[in-house]
Amino acid sequence: MSGRTLYDKLIDTHMVRRLDDDGLVLLYVDRTVLNEYTSPQAFAGLRAAGLKVWNPSAALMVVDHVNPTAARRTRQMPDADAARQVDYFADNARDFGIEYFDILDPRQGIEHVVAPEQGLVMPGMVIAAGDSHTTAYGAFGALGYGIGTSDIEHYLATSTVCYRRLKTMRIHVTGHPPLGVTPKDIVMEIIRRIGADGATGYAVEFAGPAVTEMSVEGRIVMSIMIVEAGARGVVIAPDQKVLDYLKGRPRAPKGDMWDRAAKTWLQLRSDSDARFDREMTIDAGAVAPLVTWGTSPDQAIAVTDRVPDPNSNVTAERKTADTRALAYMGLTAGTPIQSVPIDFAFIGSCTNSRIEDLRDAARIFRGRHVATGVRAIVVPGSTQVRAQAEAEGIAQILIDAGVDWRQSGCSMCLAMNDDILAPGQRSASSTNRNFEGRQGPGARTHLMSPAMVAAAAVTGRITDVRDLIGGDLQ
Numbered sequence: 001m002s003g004r005t006l007y008d009k010l011i012d013t014h015m016v017r018r019l020d021d022d023g024l025v026l027l028y029v030d031r032t033v034l035n036e037y038t039s040p041q042a043f044a045g046l047r048a049a050g051l052k053v054w055n056p057s058a059a060l061m062v063v064d065h066v067n068p069t070a071a072r073r074t075r076q077m078p079d080a081d082a083a084r085q086v087d088y089f090a091d092n093a094r095d096f097g098i099e100y101f102d103i104l105d106p107r108q109g110i111e112h113v114v115a116p117e118q119g120l121v122m123p124g125m126v127i128a129a130g131d132s133h134t135t136a137y138g139a140f141g142a143l144g145y146g147i148g149t150s151d152i153e154h155y156l157a158t159s160t161v162c163y164r165r166l167k168t169m170r171i172h173v174t175g176h177p178p179l180g181v182t183p184k185d186i187v188m189e190i191i192r193r194i195g196a197d198g199a200t201g202y203a204v205e206f207a208g209p210a211v212t213e214m215s216v217e218g219r220i221v222m223s224i225m226i227v228e229a230g231a232r233g234v235v236i237a238p239d240q241k242v243l244d245y246l247k248g249r250p251r252a253p254k255g256d257m258w259d260r261a262a263k264t265w266l267q268l269r270s271d272s273d274a275r276f277d278r279e280m281t282i283d284a285g286a287v288a289p290l291v292t293w294g295t296s297p298d299q300a301i302a303v304t305d306r307v308p309d310p311n312s313n314v315t316a317e318r319k320t321a322d323t324r325a326l327a328y329m330g331l332t333a334g335t336p337i338q339s340v341p342i343d344f345a346f347i348g349s350c351t352n353s354r355i356e357d358l359r360d361a362a363r364i365f366r367g368r369h370v371a372t373g374v375r376a377i378v379v380p381g382s383t384q385v386r387a388q389a390e391a392e393g394i395a396q397i398l399i400d401a402g403v404d405w406r407q408s409g410c411s412m413c414l415a416m417n418d419d420i421l422a423p424g425q426r427s428a429s430s431t432n433r434n435f436e437g438r439q440g441p442g443a444r445t446h447l448m449s450p451a452m453v454a455a456a457a458v459t460g461r462i463t464d465v466r467d468l469i470g471g472d473l474q
């Protein structure tokens with residue numbers, strides 16, 4: 001018998017019982033994070049059934065999707081719907097006894113930034129939450145994945161969910177990323193190669209020397225963004241970097257417990273003879289800074305390339321999709337992507353709003369100014385990230401460059417608050433989804449790394465960040 005993958009080990013250790021012969025299991029879930037947008041119906045269901053939350057201490061509630069990000073923060077929501085959602089969220093936290101970070105809490109932020117900051121996510125855990133980007137936690141050697149409202153309700157009542165095992169895919173990342181190439185570019189390159197459904201039905205394990213070399217934050221970027229290739233779960237074997245990240249965090253174990261846990265965590269990995277259903281290798285050394293030109297995250301090109309011609313596609317289906325995307329994006333085939341002017345620059349989202357991302361952006365903004373006619377906003381991933389950026393002088397660099405320095409939240413990643421583009425406006429965006437209307441009806445989104453967004457902000461058009469760096473960008 002061949003060895004087991006890390007994914008299989010996590011499922012096996014959390015399986016309460018097998019529910020059928022086709023991979024359906026009742027899975028014990030260690031923890032969850034709840035947001036104001038996807039949790040209301042789950043709580044309403046519990047209330048209607050007269051049920052309690054089985055283990056309130058395993059959950060954390062944080063407002064992130066609908067809140068405004070204006071610098072002067074108040075509890076005021078942009079509209080009546082958002083206000084109702086947030087009020088009901090607070091009521092649920094109180095009535096079900098779950099820890100809650102409201103908008104003015106110094107620990108508030110985007111759930112996938114806050115949960116690791118709080119040490120809620122630990123290697124070996126299974127974490128299911130009502131958001132597709134819960135895969136973030138794979139970076140810690142935990143299996144994270146998104147669940148729907150009825151599963152949230154089931155989880156809250158029982159600490160379990162019904163779960164169908166996924167196939168496994170290992171993505172080896174070798175080589176050293178060249179100057180100006182970030183984990184965002186690497187994951188965008190993977191998505192471009194395998195397509196927006198290339199990882200559908202799979203749990204992805206990232207492995208290889210470039211992943212080992214990468215910071216925990218970089219691994220989080222990859223774990224979050226691979227969802228855009230359809231992945232429903234991510235794992236990365238935990239190492240000393242993960243331990244260093246977690247040690248001393250509020251919810252991390254302390255003292256003797258820590259020592260014992262750390263020893264066990266470092267053993268969590270796929271067996272050397274484990275078989276994956278699919279394997280691929282990518283050389284980080286051959287990746288260029290990428291930009292999306294279309295309305296799907298796999299419609300991406302190197303920043304030095306031209307907008308592709310839909311007619312060069314082999315399948316009729318792709319031809320139609322690409323033609324539609326070009327029309328929506330207001331682009332013509334053959335245009336060098338670097339000549340495309342932008343109206344807006346957005347740095348934020350659970351993918352790219354951590355301190356490293358803001359440092360990368362600040363290196364570009366330092367001593368430069370946002371181009372005339374462009375509006376740039378930076379929305380840190382959490383209030384803690386914001387405070388750290390202020391302490392490091394990053395915020396001042398941004399402000400001096402004419403950037404609007406905001407409070408934390410999902411913000412223009414999905415434009416559920418008042419950070420929204422006008423129809424036809426074009427953004428350079430450090431986010432993860434460029435779907436039609438994602439940043440506002442008719443808005444046009446180009447996904448790229450935070451440093452690339454900064455480069456576009458200061459030149460007023462999509463720009464190769466490598467032309468602006470003096471050699472200190474990692």
Ligand SMILES: CC(C)[C@H](C(=O)O)[C@@H](O)C(=O)O
Nearest residue numbers: 037038130131132133146414
């Ligand atoms: C609102 C939520 C359901 C959604 C998700 O699950 O990913 C959001 O966070 C997103 O990024 O589109």
Ligand code: SF4
Nearest residue numbers: 133349350410413414
């Ligand atoms: S920042 Fe964007 S991708 Fe992340 S949870 Fe919020 S809306 Fe979803």
